Amino acid sequence: MSAGTIRIALLGNPNCGKTALFNRLTGSRQKVANYAGVTVERKEGHFEAPSGRRFRVLDLPGAYSLDAASPDEVITRDVSRGHFPGEAPQDVLVCVVDATNLRLHLRFVLEVRALGKPMIVAVNMIDAAQRRGITLDLNRLQAELGVPVIGTVAVRKSGAAALIAQLDAQLPGPPVVATAPADFHIEVRRLLEASISMPSRTAAIDEKLDRIALHPVFGLVALSVLMFLIFQAVFSWAAPAQDAVSGVVASLSTWVTETLPDGPLRSLLTHGILAGLGTVLEFLPQILVLFAFILALEESGYLPRAAFLLDRLMFTSGLSGRSFIPLLSSFACAIPGIMATRSIQDPRDRLATIMVAPLMTCSARLPVYTLLIGAFIPRQTVGGFFNLQGLILFGLYLAGILSALLVAWILKRWRHDRGEHALLLELPSYRLPHIRDLALGLGERAGIFLRRVGGIILALTVLLWFLSSYPSLPPDAIGNALDYSFAGRIGHAMEPLFAPIGFDWHICIALIPGLAAREVAVASLATVYALSNENSDLVASQLSDIVATEWSLATGMSLLVWYIYAPMCLSTLAVIRRETNSWRQVWISTGYLFGLAYFASFVVYQSVRLWE
Ligand SMILES: Nc1nc2c(ncn2[C@@H]2O[C@H](COP(=O)(O)OP(=O)(O)OP(=O)(O)O)[C@@H](O)[C@H]2O)c(=O)[nH]1
Ligand SMILES: [Mg+2]
Numbered sequence: 345m346s347a348g349t350i351r352i353a354l355l356g357n358p359n360c361g362k363t364a365l366f367n368r369l370t371g372s373r374q375k376v377a378n379y380a381g382v383t384v385e386r387k388e389g390h391f392e393a394p395s396g397r398r399f400r401v402l403d404l405p406g407a408y409s410l411d412a413a414s415p416d417e418v419i420t421r422d423v424s425r426g427h428f429p430g431e432a433p434q435d436v437l438v439c440v441v442d443a444t445n446l447r448l449h450l451r452f453v454l455e456v457r458a459l460g461k462p463m464i465v466a467v468n469m470i471d472a473a474q475r476r477g478i479t480l481d482l483n484r485l486q487a488e489l490g491v492p493v494i495g496t497v498a499v500r501k502s503g504a505a506a507l508i509a510q511l512d513a514q515l516p517g518p519p520v521v522a523t524a525p526a527d528f529h530i531e532v533r534r535l536l537e538a539s540i541s542m543p544s545r546t547a548a549i550d551e552k553l554d555r556i557a558l559h560p561v562f563g564l565v566a567l568s569v570l571m572f573l574i575f576q577a578v579f580s581w582a583a584p585a586q587d588a589v590s591g592v593v594a595s596l597s598t599w600v601t602e603t604l605p606d607g608p609l610r611s612l613l614t615h616g617i618l619a620g621l622g623t624v625l626e627f628l629p630q631i632l633v634l635f636a637f638i639l640a641l642e643e644s645g646y647l648p649r650a651a652f653l654l655d656r657l658m659f660t661s662g663l664s665g666r667s668f669i670p671l672l673s674s675f676a677c678a679i680p681g682i683m684a685t686r687s688i689q690d691p692r693d694r695l696a697t698i699m700v701a702p703l704m705t706c707s708a709r710l711p712v713y714t715l716l717i718g719a720f721i722p723r724q725t726v727g728g729f730f731n732l733q734g735l736i737l738f739g740l741y742l743a744g745i746l747s748a749l750l751v752a753w754i755l756k757r758w759r760h761d762r763g764e765h766a767l768l769l770e771l772p773s774y775r776l777p778h779i780r781d782l783a784l785g786l787g788e789r790a791g792i793f794l795r796r797v798g799g800i801i802l803a804l805t806v807l808l809w810f811l812s813s814y815p816s817l818p819p820d821a822i823g824n825a826l827d828y829s830f831a832g833r834i835g836h837a838m839e840p841l842f843a844p845i846g847f848d849w850h851i852c853i854a855l856i857p858g859l860a861a862r863e864v865a866v867a868s869l870a871t872v873y874a875l876s877n878e879n880s881d882l883v884a885s886q887l888s889d890i891v892a893t894e895w896s897l898a899t900g901m902s903l904l905v906w907y908i909y910a911p912m913c914l915s916t917l918a919v920i921r922r923e924t925n926s927w928r929q930v931w932i933s934t935g936y937l938f939g940l941a942y943f944a945s946f947v948v949y950q951s952v953r954l955w956e
Contacts (some may be wrong), residue, residue: 349390349398351432352511354466355424356440357449358382358406359772364498365440366403369508372787375680376781377642380406380770381669381687386423393512399879402434405687410455415694416686424456436511438558443473443480443495448538450532453489460522463491466507470495472773477543485539491520550774556608557649567650574637575741576734578630579714585629591784593622608813615874616809617802624797625889627863629713631793633784634707638676639785643777647672648769655769661749662725662756664688665769666699671748674704675741678916682923696755699922699933700748702916703909705741708862709897712907713740715866719892720900744908747940774818796861804857804864805871812853812875826876845942845951846899847908850876860914862907898952902945909941 354362358380367374370389384659404423405416412421419428426433439456441449446467467482486493494510497503525531556562583794597618604610641647651668658665666688674681681701688694705713718735724732811854812832818822826832834856835849842852848874858865870887873894891900921930 345535349400350435350511351400351402352436352438353402353434354404354406354438354440355420357408357442357445357452357771360406360440360442360445360449361496361498362405362406362440365388365466365496365504365507366401366466368498370401373784374403377647378617378645378772378775379642379648379669381416381684381771383404384683386419386428389880391508393508395512397512399511401462407452408689409452410459414687414689424459424461426461428708433461435462437461438466438507438511439463440466440468440496443467443469444478445477445538447532450535451528454525454528454531455490456557457491458524458885460519460520462519464507464510465489465491465493466496467493467681468496468498468902470665471497479541481539486537487534488535490523531858552772554649554771557646558652560653562815563649563653567653568594570830571741572738574634575738576731577637578633578710578737579734581631582633586626589628590622591617594626594845597622612806612809615804616871619870619874619887620805620809621797621802623715623870624801624867626861627866628790628793630710630714631707632790634710636782636786639782640777643775643781645772645774648771652771653771658749661753662695662696662747663700664693665691665750667693670697671704673702674701674706674745677706677708678702678704679919682916682919685712685923692759695924695929696921698929699755700751701934702937703744703748703751705908706742706862708905709910711863711866713737713904715869715888716891716900716904719888719895720897729777739906740904743905747908751936751940760877796863800861802869804860805923806869808853808864809871809875824876826872831872844949845945846896846902847906847951848899851903852898858910862910862913865907874891896953896956898949898956901952902949904942905948906945909937909944 354366356362359378361376363374363383364376366387366389366784367376370391372387374387383403383405385405389403389837390400391401401658402791404420407417407420410421410424412418417899422428423431423434424437426479428783437459438455439453456463459905464857465485467480467485470480471478480495482493482495492510493516494682496505498508508844539773543864557568582678597614598609598619600613606615648667650672651665654668655665658667663671670681670684670688672681673684678701681704682698685694685697688697712738714733717736719734723738726732726735760898781789811834814829817828818827821828824832827836832849838852838855839849847855850869853872854865854868857868868889869891873887873890917930917934920933921927924930
């Protein structure tokens with residue numbers, strides 16, 4: 345870092361727009377969402393002011409006060425006090441507050457002012473305040489506080505210009521006089537009276553919406569309808585795009601077959617890459633539909649309401665409403681979900697949440713689920729309205745959730761925890777998601793998925809193709825080439841262990857690479873079947889036909905259930921190791937998930953077989 349760089353940190357209460365401001369200043373794309381506790385790590389970025397002066401910016405987790413209560417708040421406390429290991433004290437602390445919530449947020453400003461360091465107050469969300477008819481006198485606030493006060497609108501293009509100008513003009517600036525009022529509460533009231541005038545009634549729309557959203561009966565009905573619609577949409581909206589992708593993959597495959605002479609290269613391209621990757625790519629539209637809903641919900645402000653509604657249910661199971669957001673993030677991927685548990689204060693609650701997070705259905709399972717549902721569940725409408733496939737998918741997600749609650753309940757019994765808890769959860773204002781932000785967010789998800797496809801999934805598919813093709817059958821031998829290959833031998837060796845749950849050796853081959861990334865299980869099945877059936881150039885839609893004809897219903901159901909609990913992918917294990925700092929925890933999690941998966945698949949396989 346160059347010597348002239350000025351170091352600033354953004355801090356303040358949760359959900360006041362620090363990360364939005366950080367992204368605006370530095371051009372980064374860190375996650376922004378409308379609930380408390382989104383940022384749990386310290387993030388760094390840079391920008392250059394018009395004068396040419398360079399700034400290094402830290403985005404910090406939100407904190408309710410500088411007395412840290414949870415692991416993420418510790419970071420904020422230590423950075424602002426200048427005690428963070430390996431981090432020199434900041435040149436300026438930028439204290440961000442939400443203009444519509446000053447009563448709460450000014451308290452934090454007073455705490456920071458008491459540190460006596462150079463600081464600026466950024467009053468963010470000026471637009472939202474104006475819409476509600478709140479009038480702010482920032483000059484007056486500045487005079488009363490004795491530190492510079494700047495208005496910002498982090499979601500607007502030029503919304504941080506005034507802040508940059510202020511930083512540029514006065515930096516590093518003098519330390520403020522460290523004043524701590526005798527009574528924060530009185531002091532905040534004085535500041536508010538001096539600088540703000542509220543309309544007589546605010547947030548009427550929020551109140552009306554909450555009358556339904558938080559209603560003990562209608563609220564739960566609304567939540568179920570919403571969840572249900574999402575799964576319906578995953579199946580129905582994505583179908584045309586899926587057909588298009590599989591059409592393209594099929595023509596490519598035909599073209600390669602017609603153009604290249606028979607040989608390893610053609611086999612690698614058709615059976616390995618096109619069959620494997622093509623199959624996984626077909627699920628991109630479904631993943632995007634799912635994420636469109638997740639992103640819109642995150643921005644709407646509804647999620648903490650859902651947490652509030654489900655708090656009692658979660659409490660009965662031993663979790664608290666605080667675990668809701670981490671568990672919800674796990675629907676995208678368990679990794680951010682497990683990281684989000686840093687906002688949970690109680691270490692035992694946090695550990696329980698980490699243990700059950702992998703039971704939430706992450707988006708990597710979607711291909712496995714929809715492949716099997718497509719193969720075994722007819723495309724029909726029930727009750728004149730419900731898409732049966734969507735219904736089953738909903739059921740699988742529900743099974744994951746209920747299992748998580750059950751496991752948490754057992755953990756709670758086990759540790760004899762009868763602790764009471766109070767859910768202190770901030771309900772943010774409702775907000776309409778910006779289409780542009782949604783599109784950017786979706787683009788980002790598509791990018792992540794495609795990088796996975798082009799990276800780990802491609803690598804494993806090629807590896808699997810190699811293991812399934814070599815050693816090749818000696819010319820004088822009779823028999824199946826796949827049987828003879830490395831992968832075939834491994835599959836056959838594993839088969840006895842998995843026979844009781846209905847997995848034949850083809851499936852066993854696909855299970856191993858599926859540990860690294862679950863989607864690879866589907867790609868591997870495609871490759872294995874393409875190779876075992878030399879004459880067909882398999883594409884995704886055909887994989888589901890093969891599965892439908894070659895597997896029994898019991899096997900299909902067993903594999904579906906396996907993936908509800910399925911041993912989590914290796915990156916999840918790495919995150920559990922990092923977040924709990926314990927190998928023991930990794931072994932416990934792996935062991936119980938394997939056990940649960942095997943047990944559940946066994947029960948399902950054996951019962952469906954009886955019934956078939
Ligand atoms: N209308 C409006 N919304 C804003 C503004 N700044 C941020 N937001 C929204 O406020 C919400 C919270 O923004 P974040 O940047 O995630 O807040 P944060 O302070 O980083 O939150 P934590 O990381 O949880 O502490 C998001 O829904 C943003 O889109 C603003 O100036 N105006
Ligand atoms: Mg943030």
